[in-house]
Amino acid sequence: MYDWLIVGAGFAGSVLAERLATQHDARVLVIDRRPHIAGNAYDCPNEAGVLIHQYGPHIFHTNSESVFDYLSAFTEWRPYEHRVLGVVDGREVPIPINRTTLNELYGLSLATEEEAAAFLATRAEPVARIRTSEDVVVSVVGRELYEKFFRGYTRKQWGVDPSELDKSVTARVPTRTNTDDRYFTDKFQAMPLHGYTKMFERMLDHPNIVVRTGVDFVDIRDQVDFRQLIFTGPIDEYYDYRFGRLPYRSLRFEHVTLDKEWHQGVATVNYPQTEVYTRITEYKHLTGQSHPKTSLTYEYPSAEGDPYYPIPRDENQEMFRKYQMLAKDDPDVHFVGRLATYRYYNMDQVVGQALATFKRIDEMTRMRPAMLRSFGTTAHAVEDRLTAQ
Numbered sequence: 165m166y167d168w169l170i171v172g173a174g175f176a177g178s179v180l181a182e183r184l185a186t187q188h189d190a191r192v193l194v195i196d197r198r199p200h201i202a203g204n205a206y207d208c209p210n211e212a213g214v215l216i217h218q219y220g221p222h223i224f225h226t227n228s229e230s231v232f233d234y235l236s237a238f239t240e241w242r243p244y245e246h247r248v249l250g251v252v253d254g255r256e257v258p259i260p261i262n263r264t265t266l267n268e269l270y271g272l273s274l275a276t277e278e279e280a281a282a283f284l285a286t287r288a289e290p291v292a293r294i295r296t297s298e299d300v301v302v303s304v305v306g307r308e309l310y311e312k313f314f315r316g317y318t319r320k321q322w323g324v325d326p327s328e329l330d331k332s333v334t335a336r337v338p339t340r341t342n343t344d345d346r347y348f349t350d351k352f353q354a355m356p357l358h359g360y361t362k363m364f365e366r367m368l369d370h371p372n373i374v375v376r377t378g379v380d381f382v383d384i385r386d387q388v389d390f391r392q393l394i395f396t397g398p399i400d401e402y403y404d405y406r407f408g409r410l411p412y413r414s415l416r417f418e419h420v421t422l423d424k425e426w427h428q429g430v431a432t433v434n435y436p437q438t439e440v441y442t443r444i445t446e447y448k449h450l451t452g453q454s455h456p457k458t459s460l461t462y463e464y465p466s467a468e469g470d471p472y473y474p475i476p477r478d479e480n481q482e483m484f485r486k487y488q489m490l491a492k493d494d495p496d497v498h499f500v501g502r503l504a505t506y507r508y509y510n511m512d513q514v515v516g517q518a519l520a521t522f523k524r525i526d527e528m529t530r531m532r533p534a535m536l537r538s539f540g541t542t543a544h545a546v547e548d549r550l551t552a553q
């Protein structure tokens with residue numbers, strides 16, 4: 165008998181397995197239907213020996229000291245600040261748009277933040293009510309830069325025009341008037357020194373944790389004895405798609421190895437205009453590996469395939485809310501992670517969510533014996549009372 169069955173060995177499942185095993189001395193079975201641990205963050209040496217990310221580039225960045233400290237118990241870090249170039253009208257320019265981008269694209273010599281802001285102000289088009297992704301961008305940088313940088317990229321990525329997408333999709337993309345060319349500005353920016361998979365191996369290395377990969381929950385749910393369940397897979401799948409399938413956008417990854425040391429100047433080059441792929445990533449920039457060959461991944465957005473990006477539309481959130489209501493009636497099942505909560509989360513956010521879930525479980529476990537005594541009732545009724553609070 166296991167105390168916990170954890171479905172999914174990505175960040176959500178592995179953090180919870182580690183916490184429950186080390187802090188509660190619980191017996192934990194972790195399963196994943198993929199043939200490996202680490203979920204989407206899985207990395208491995210390819211046939212040439214170059215360390216690649218199987219599911220596209222994963223760059224770690226966070227403002228949360230507690231998340232960074234927690235993960236630091238399982239890895240050393242390689243300082244790394246991500247930089248992205250975009251090929252626009254045949255030139256490579258910094259992304260997000262900054263003062264250098266404007267100067268290079270328009271042959272200008274804007275020298276101060278004020279000058280860059282004044283230039284953007286002459287281009288920006290006022291939008292009375294910002295509803296869509298197009299509105300967000302046009303209102304800040306104007307239609308021409310929107311067309312060059314955002315429209316084509318978003319159409320490729322999402323399969324629809326930005327004018328039909330919720331404002332949240334491009335709201336996160338900053339525009340800078342200084343020359344900071346870092347993609348992220350978080351306090352902590354680093355890559356696990358020996359890769360993500362090695363970090364997960366250390367997280368899951370505990371005598372109380374059993375890991376089985378290549379195992380799907382549906383095939384074992386009635387064969388394994390467990391007290392409580394943590395489910396980090398798709399919530400609609402757990403409930404047999406009762407209200408329909410939650411829509412996702414997917415990606416096809418084309419991994420390529422070249423017989424030369426370097427291919428491009430930075431880790432990621434975006435192609436916001438005519439190419440079918442959205443970006444090319446060269447891993448050695450991320451990992452710091454020295455190797456005479458180099459490996460790249462081309463990303464091709466697609467409607468079919470693994471679920472990667474929840475599609476932000478009101479009707480999809482409505483469907484998710486129906487599944488959430490079902491989950492409320494299942495107090496012994498904890499839904500954690502990006503697929504179970506139908507949200508695009510970065511890795512640090514999922515670690516934070518998993519640590520917060522552990523805290524709730526921990527509090528409940530501490531309260532349960534006392535409440536059982538005081539109410540003289542069943543564990544389920546106690547959970548109901550606690551969940552309702």
Ligand SMILES: Cc1cc2nc3c(=O)[nH]c(=O)nc-3n(C[C@H](O)[C@H](O)[C@H](O)COP(=O)(O)OP(=O)(O)OC[C@H]3O[C@@H](n4cnc5c(N)ncnc54)[C@H](O)[C@@H]3O)c2cc1C
Binds near residue numbers: 175204501503
């Ligand atoms: C292309 C891409 C690039 C990204 N880049 C970044 C980045 O640069 N920085 C960043 O912070 N974040 C990035 N992310 C987000 C990051 O991948 C997620 O935050 C992280 O993977 C979430 O972890 P998770 O445990 O919730 O989900 P996952 O990593 O997806 O793990 C869930 C696991 O559950 C398993 N599973 C599902 N259903 C079942 C079942 N029925 N039975 C058994 N197993 C099951 C799956 O196989 C999967 O391995 C990126 C995401 C994508 C798609």
